[in-house]
Amino acid sequence: xxxxxxxYMLQQISAxxxxxxxxxxxxxxxxxxxxxxxxSSFERMQAALRTVAQDLLEPxxxxxxxxxxxxxxxxxxxxxxxxxxxxxxxxxxRTFCNLADRVSDRSA
Numbered sequence: 001x002x003x004x005x006x007x008y009m010l011q012q013i014s015a016x017x018x019x020x021x022x023x024x025x026x027x028x029x030x031x032x033x034x035x036x037x038x039x040s041s042f043e044r045m046q047a048a049l050r051t052v053a054q055d056l057l058e059p060x061x062x063x064x065x066x067x068x069x070x071x072x073x074x075x076x077x078x079x080x081x082x083x084x085x086x087x088x089x090x091x092x093x094r095t096f097c098n099l100a101d102r103v104s105d106r107s108a
Contacts, residue, residue, distance in 0.1 A: 013038055039106075 013020045017034035019027050053062035064072070 017038055019030035020034045020038060022031045022034075050062075050065050053065040067075075
């Protein structure tokens with residue numbers, strides 16, 4: 001007899017952390033706690049994935065596990081769209097508030 005293999009299924013974050021997306025002001029502390037727990041879990045998973053990618057994959061392949069979201073969006077949305085640069089326009093607009101007060105905050 002063979003033991004059944006485990007099955008892994010991706011779930012929404014809120015399946016495990018129900019207050020993650022809770023916008024009720026009364027649940028602010030629970031939401032903040034769930035967001036902090038998710039961020040901690042995400043960082044551990046990301047570190048493990050990056051370690052394995054760096055150890056087992058070629059640098060050109062593993063780069064996708066190290067690039068920023070902005071780099072990925074630019075690559076997918078601008079550089080790999082199959083149009084010439086004359087056919088499109090790129091505009092970034094970002095507003096940074098209280099930046100000096102949040103230098104040590106990783107989620108800022």
